[in-house]
Amino acid sequence: MEKKSFVLKGNIVYSGENKELCSIEGGYVVCENGICRGAFEKLPKQYETLPLTDYGDKIILPGMTDLHVHAPQYTFRALGMDLELLDWLNVHTFPEEAKYVDISYAKRAYGSFVSDLKHSLTTRACIFATLHREATVALMDLLEESGIVSYVGKVNMDRNGGENLCEADASAAAEDTKKWIEETAGKYERTNPILTPRFIPSCTDELMRELAKLQKTTGLRVQSHLSENPSEVAWVKELVPAAKNYADAYAVFDMFGDKDHPAVMAHCIYSEDEMDLLKEHGVYVAHCPESNLNLSSGIAPVRKFLEEGIAVGLGSDVAGGSSLSMAKALTLAVQVSKMYWRLIDEKSKPLTFAEAFYLATAGGGSYFGKVGTFLDGYEFDAVVAEDHIAKDVREYTPIQRTERMMYDESTMTICAKYAAGCACEL
Ligand code: GUN
Ligand code: FE
Numbered sequence: 001m002e003k004k005s006f007v008l009k010g011n012i013v014y015s016g017e018n019k020e021l022c023s024i025e026g027g028y029v030v031c032e033n034g035i036c037r038g039a040f041e042k043l044p045k046q047y048e049t050l051p052l053t054d055y056g057d058k059i060i061l062p063g064m065t066d067l068h069v070h071a072p073q074y075t076f077r078a079l080g081m082d083l084e085l086l087d088w089l090n091v092h093t094f095p096e097e098a099k100y101v102d103i104s105y106a107k108r109a110y111g112s113f114v115s116d117l118k119h120s121l122t123t124r125a126c127i128f129a130t131l132h133r134e135a136t137v138a139l140m141d142l143l144e145e146s147g148i149v150s151y152v153g154k155v156n157m158d159r160n161g162g163e164n165l166c167e168a169d170a171s172a173a174a175e176d177t178k179k180w181i182e183e184t185a186g187k188y189e190r191t192n193p194i195l196t197p198r199f200i201p202s203c204t205d206e207l208m209r210e211l212a213k214l215q216k217t218t219g220l221r222v223q224s225h226l227s228e229n230p231s232e233v234a235w236v237k238e239l240v241p242a243a244k245n246y247a248d249a250y251a252v253f254d255m256f257g258d259k260d261h262p263a264v265m266a267h268c269i270y271s272e273d274e275m276d277l278l279k280e281h282g283v284y285v286a287h288c289p290e291s292n293l294n295l296s297s298g299i300a301p302v303r304k305f306l307e308e309g310i311a312v313g314l315g316s317d318v319a320g321g322s323s324l325s326m327a328k329a330l331t332l333a334v335q336v337s338k339m340y341w342r343l344i345d346e347k348s349k350p351l352t353f354a355e356a357f358y359l360a361t362a363g364g365g366s367y368f369g370k371v372g373t374f375l376d377g378y379e380f381d382a383v384v385a386e387d388h389i390a391k392d393v394r395e396y397t398p399i400q401r402t403e404r405m406m407y408d409e410s411t412m413t414i415c416a417k418y419a420a421g422c423a424c425e426l
Contacts, residue, residue, distance in 0.1 A: 001147065001189065001190075001420075001422040002422070003033050003034030003035075003420070003421035003422060004031065004033075004034070004421060004422065004423075005031060005032045005033055005050050005051075006030075006031050006050055006051045006052065006053065007028050007029070007030050007031070007043060007047055007050050007051070007052040007053070008028070008029050008031075008052075008053050008055060008060055008382065008384070008418075009026070009027070009028050009052060009053070009054045009055060010026070010027070010054070010055035010056065010057070010058045010059065010060040010384065011023065011024070011025050011026065011027070011057065011058065011059050011060065011398035011401070012024045012027040012028075012029050012039045012059075012060045012374060012398070013059060013060070013061055013398050013399055013402045014039060014061070014062050014361070014373045014374040014375075015062070015354070015357060015358045015361060015362050015372070015373045016373075016375070017375065019354065019355065019358040019362075020354055021353075021354040021357060021399050022039070023397065023398040023399045023402075024039055024040070024041055024398075025397075025398055027039055027040060027041055028040045028041075028042075028043040028047075028052075029060060029374050029382065030043075030044075030047050030050070031380040031418070031421055032047075032050075033421065034379060034380055034420055034421025034422070035377060035378070035379060035380060035421065036373075036374050036375065036376065036377070036378045036379070036380045037376055038374065038375065038376045039374040053416075055384050055415070055416070058384050058385060058386045058415060059384070059385045059386075059387065059398055059401055059402055059405070060382055060383075060384050060385075061121070061361070061382065061383050061384075061385060061402065062361040062362070062365070062372050062373050062374060062378075062381055062382060062383075063121070063122065063123025063124065063361070063365075063371075063372070063381030063382060063383050063417065063418070063419055064121040064122050064123065064124075064314075064326040064330075064360045064361055064364070064365075064372075064383070065122070065123070065124040065125065065126075065313055065314075065326075065360070065361070065363075065364030065365045065367065065368065065371070065372060066117075066122045066124070066125040066126070066314070066315055066316050066324065066326055066329075066364070067125075067126050067264055067266075067284065067286035067313035067314060067315045067364040067367060068126055068128075068223070068264065068266040068286035068288055068315030068316070068317050069125055069126070069127055069128070069315060069316050069317060069318050069321075069324065070093075070127075070128045070317070070318055070319060070320075071110060071113045071114075071127050071128065071129055071139055071152075071318075072096065072097050072100050072106075072109065072110075072128075072129060072130045072135075073093060073096065073097070073318050073319035073320075074109065074112065074113040074116070074318055074319065074324075075096060075109050075112075076092055076093075076096050076319055077318050077319040077321075077322050077323060078319075078322040078323070079092070079319075080092040081294045081322065083295070084229065084231070084295055084296045084297075085228060085229040085231070085232055085295045085296075085297060085320075086229070086231055086232060086235075088295055088320075090162070092319075093319070094161050094162050094164075094165045095162075095164070095165075097130045097131075097155075097161075097165055098162070098164035098165045100129075100130040100132045100135040101132055101135075101164075103134050103135060103138065106132065106134075106135035106138055106139070107135075107138050110135070110138055110139045110142055111142060113139075114139075114142040114143055114145075114146050114148075116324055117146065117148060117324055118146045118147075118148065118417070118424060118425075118426060119414060119426060120324045120325065120326065120414070121325070121326045121327060121360075121383050121385075121414065122148065122324065122326055123148060123149065123381040123382075123383070123417065123418070123419040123420075123424075124148065124149045124150065124364070124365060124367075124368050124371060124381065124419070125148060125149075125150045125151075126150070126151045126194065126223055126264050126286070126315075126367070127139070127143070127150055127151065127152045127153065128153050128155055128196055128198075128223070129152055129153060129154055129155060129196075130154075130155050130165075131154065131155045131156065131157055131161075131165065131166075131167055131173075132154075133154055133176055133179065133180045133183075136152065136153075136154040136180060137180070137183065137184060139152060140152050140184060140187075140188060140191045140193075143190070143191050144187075144188045144189070144190055144191045146424060147190065147417075147419045147420075147422055147423075147424035147425070148190065148419055148424065149190045149191075149368060149381075149419055149420050150190065150191050150192065151192045151193070151194040151221065151223065151264075152191060152192070152193060152194065153193070153194045153195065153196025153223055154176075154177060154180045154193075154196060155196050155198050156173050156177060156195070156196060156197045156198065156202075156203060156207060156211060157173075157197075157198045157202035157203060158170055158173050158202070158203060158204050158206075158207045159201070159202055159203070159204050160201050160202050161198075161202055167207075169206075170204055170206035170207040170209075170210045171206075171210060173207055173210065174207070174210035174211065174213070174214055177195070177211070177214060178214060180193070181193055181214075181218055181220070190419075190420065193220060194220060194221045194222065194223050194264075195211055195214065195215055195218075195220050195221065195222045195223070195255075196222070196223050196224065197211055197222070197224050197255065198224065198225070199224055199225040199226075199228075199232070200236045200239055200240060200246070200249045200250070201232065201235050201236065201239060205240070205253070208250075208253035208255055209253060211253075211255060212253050212254040212255050215254070215255065215261075219261065220261070221257060221261050221262065221263060221264075222250075222255055222256075222257050222261070222263040222264075223263065223264040223265075223266075224250065224255075224263070224264075224265060224266070225265065225266045225267060226246055226247060226250070226265035226266065226267060226268050226271065227245075227246045227247070227267060227268050227269055227270040227271045227274070228266070228267035228269060228270075228292075228295075228297050229269075229295065229296075229297045229298070230270070230298075233246055233270050236249055240252070244274075245273055245274045245277075246270070246271075246274065247265075247271065247274035247277040247278060247283075248274070248277060250263075250265075251277055251281070256277065256281045256283065257281050257282065257283060258281055258282060259281075259282035262281075262282045262283060262284050262311070262367065263281065263283050263284070264283075264284045264286050264313075264367065265278070265283050265284070265285060265286065266286040266288055266315060266317060267285075267286070267287075267288060267291075267292065267297065267300060267317075268285045268287075268300055268305070269292060269297055269298040269299065269300045269301075270298065271285075271300070271301070272301055272304065275304070275305070275308050275310060278305070278308075278310050279308055279309065279310055282311070283310070283311070284311045284312070284313060284364075284367050285300070285302075285305055285310060285311065285312045285313070286313055286314070286315035286317075286364075287300050287302055287312055287313070287314055287315065287333060287359070288314070288315040288316065288317035288320060288321060288329070289314075289329060289332035289333050289335070289336045290316065290317070290320070290321040290322065290323075290328055290329060290332050291315075291316075291317035291320025291321045292320075292336065293332070293336070294320055294321065294322065295320050299336045299337075299339060299340045299344065300336075301340065301344075301345075301348065302333065302337055302340075302351065302359075303337065303340070303348040303349055303350075303351065304348060306355075311363070311366065311367075312359055312363055312364075313359060313360075313363045313364020313365075313366075313367060314326065314329040314330060314333055314356075314359050314360045314363070314364055315329065315364075316328075316329055325409060326360050327405065327406040327407075327409050327412070328409070329360060330356045330357060330359070330360040330406055331356070331406050331407050333351055333356040333359060333360075334350065334351050334352070334353060334356045337350040337351040338350040353403050353406075357402075357406075361373060365381070379420050379421065380418055380420065380421045381418060381419050381420065382416075382417070382418045383414060383416070383417050383418075384414070384415045384416040384417070385405060385412050385413065385414050385415065386412070386413045386415055387401050387404065387405045387411050387412055388411045388412075388413070389401070389404055389405075389408075389411045414426070
């Protein structure tokens, strides 16, 4: 896709240098060869010749990053939400993921996932597929066509997935993963492979060692799950007795990434005692509040991560989360942080709306580089939204209109989307 130069006009809302919310009513945001040149009250002279789209009274926001989502689980989203994590995996998740051996089922299911993702607030995503290579490539083809920028993982699992969702053994799994990497190398501009050991309970020590070797030779990043649920944490302790904690169970196999190849770890609810490892390895925490509620997992200590300087973004974790909505992830991040403060630690200040907005945009976006706001030098990702709340009774600022759309999504229509400097066809 060609990275273009253009100007958008409308009510612009984004996070500033200090993560505060900024807005410009009837402002201009400039994209030059795919890179944002800033948001302006008055269009600077040098950009006056660029093509301009006037979005009138609509709101222009930075695109959002879904830092953790399972594409194959989209088919059963919002179903079976009365179980805890490990039962939910066995009863609902693994049987559904096993169906992706059928490429025709996979193509239909992934078609629906990508189509809905396209119409969401999301411009960047870190995505789990299933262990099936062919279906994973089909998903990557669809994502590339959508214009969304993503990391996609063929999942690795060689134990505890049941008969129909298990790689034959560690070396077969590594071989298949290598084939997948080779098969997709150089094929895409916007779609990147990422190593994806599902979580420690589904990967033997041998598989982790094989994947670590593959990581070294390919330089790929890693995504997985960490410290999500008490019974899962206890199980990991049994499975990897040599590890100090769950995070260390990745680190001992050299699969916890480093600052140049940061790993994304979803959840990190029980990670207070492993924050030093998260920090040392530059791990990104994908905070998935809706999933954490649905699967009775708990509340992640996000304020503590932020105070420690640990990178945090937000994830839908479909189908632990029931929808692809980053608006929901953002508002629930505020809500669960208030419960954390009330029920767990009164010294942990709740997140503000501005902070949650930052996490959904530039926080998670930074996993992809300079992404997620309208400051000069950032890659140009934007979403144009119309709100349908009556404005004839009182006035609302663009920031207030944004907050209301996030909390009550029924009032929001997404009208246009730009990812990495290109318009996505909606
Ligand atoms: N842990 C291992 N697999 C999964 C999954 O598919 N979803 C969630 N939420 N946690 C997991
Ligand atoms: Fe997950």
